[in-house]
Amino acid sequence: MDHQRRALWSVVLFGVVSLLADVTYESARSIIGPYMAVLGASAVAISVVSGAGELVGYGLRLVSGRLADRKQRYWLLVWIGYTVNLLAVPLLALVGRWEIAAVCVIAERLGKAIRAPARDALLAQATQHIGHGKGFGIHEALDQIGAVSGPLLVAAAMAVGLGYRGALGLLIVPALAALGALRLVERRFPPAEQAPLQSMEMNATPVALPTTFYRFLIAACLAAAGMVDFPLLAYHIHTAGFGQALVPLLYALAMAVDALAALVLGRLFDRLGLRTLAAASVVSSIASVLVVASGSPTSGIVLPVALALGVVAWGVGMGAHESILRASVAVIVPARLRGSAFGLLSAWYGGAWFLGSSLLGMLYRWHPMAMAIAGAALQGAAAAIWFISGRTHTN
Incomplete structure (x- = not known):
């Protein structure tokens, strides 16, 4: 029962991290197009930057996933990924050129590419005592709350006159809250679930996927x-x-x-x-x-x-x-x-x-x-x- 309780709390806290992370970057994604236009970017430039971000965000997961398994440093990759992913967003409020904004946009997607496979591997371990379907379902439900509420937060900020920079700067709050919640997840993560990941030999011969x-x-x-x-x-x-x-x-x-x-x-x-x-x-x-x-x-x-x-x-x-x-x-x-x-x-x-x-x-x-x-x-x-x-x- 203790294993189930700790596993459930780990999944819920991971879901809270995703909720706060989604509030951060989904908010930015809802206004990044017009914000880059204000900074002087053309429609073509905005499209290319968005496409490049998605290419990096999905393509590099092949590399980060293999690296996570080879080095068995799941938490390190999760921390690096979330830090880059989240802090790149409020930095957008400080830029004065669309080219610098483009770097932040791609960095945000890069961070997600770094942390996503490692995070999902940890989630898979945490859900083994409560059911993988139930665990990933809880995580997705909380994630969606963030995805929906994030753009609403930005809309409210814009409505009260904060403007693009003010709205983006405000996102430092959920970004730091997400990193704080991630620390709680790491501290509460069930040792029984952590062991199978960390006990593997670093140089063990890889086994083929089934x-x-x-x-x-x-x-x-x-x-x-x-x-x-x-x-x-x-x-x-x-x-x-x-x-x-x-x-x-x-x-x-x-x-x-x-x-x-x-x-x-x-x-x-x-x-x-x-x-x-x-x-x-x-x-x-x-x-x-x-x-x-x-x-x-x-x-x-x-x-x-x-x-x-x-x-x-x-x-x-x-x-x-x-x-x-x-x-x-x-x-x-x-x-x-x-x-x-x-x-x-x-x-x-x-x-x-x-x-x-x-x-x-x-x-x-x-x-x-x-x-x-x-x-x-x-x-x-x-x-x-x-x-x-x-x-x-x-x-």
């Missing part, structure tokens, strides 16, 4: 490629005649469903395993179909119930991707290889999302329903692989 992981990775890439970006769904919602004011409300609904789904799916995952991912993928596969079917610029037909159901289905998919997708790695991969596995998953998932978004965007220009059907097919293929793998893994 074949099951690569099947899981293929399915994850298919699911990522099939998830339609919300901005594209929002574009369709707007052009279908639903009105601009409805879009942010629907996005808030999706984020709320994301958080709730992470909790529910996490509990189900601990009982049903990969088959939970399969079921969630089936649900999310109908999201874009429902949104597209809810209305179009030419038909004049508006179906608000279908639209709401589509947004809910999209939120379920995102909740699954952000929680039990990571919990699956904890179940499939041995502890000493999880840093590498999480890094590999992040890099390939990010690449597949980018390629899928490009393909689905081109299909949308041809016909919106073609985009929706293609996305559903990709997610259906992922569901089939996860269902078969889940049965095999259970047996």
Whole structure:
């Protein structure tokens, strides 16, 4: 019982760290475009910097994940990553040139790339006594609270006249609070969970990732490629005649469903395993179909119930991707290889999302329903692989 209590507190505190971290950098991401424009950056420069940041943020996880496993210095990488990730944000308030702001933006993504695989490996260890699905579900739910409240905090700061610099400078408060919470996590982290990570020999011969992981990775890439970006769904919602004011409300609904789904799916995952991912993928596969079917610029037909159901289905998919997708790695991969596995998953998932978004965007220009059907097919293929793998893994 003591192990379970300490493990649960570790997961909750890690979730609080993520909540405060999301308040910090998601707030900045909501205004960084116009802020860089004020500093003199062109639209092309803003786009290139954003793309470079995402490339660094996902691509370098391959390296940081391998490094975490090879050196077994998980906490060191977590501390370096969070420090760079968080302090780069309030530093934006001090810059006077957009080029320096670009360095801060990329540094923020670099910090996230450094700490994410190591943090997920530690989370996987902490959740072994309470259930990987439950643990990652709690973490994602708290993370989403930060992701939603962060931009609202910046909006409030801007509304009272602080401006871009004032709003960004204010983010030093959640940044330092996140680092303080991280220290609490490290102090309370269960020794029984820490030991398997730190007792490995530094120079031990690496063991190959299991074949099951690569099947899981293929399915994850298919699911990522099939998830339609919300901005594209929002574009369709707007052009279908639903009105601009409805879009942010629907996005808030999706984020709320994301958080709730992470909790529910996490509990189900601990009982049903990969088959939970399969079921969630089936649900999310109908999201874009429902949104597209809810209305179009030419038909004049508006179906608000279908639209709401589509947004809910999209939120379920995102909740699954952000929680039990990571919990699956904890179940499939041995502890000493999880840093590498999480890094590999992040890099390939990010690449597949980018390629899928490009393909689905081109299909949308041809016909919106073609985009929706293609996305559903990709997610259906992922569901089939996860269902078969889940049965095999259970047996």
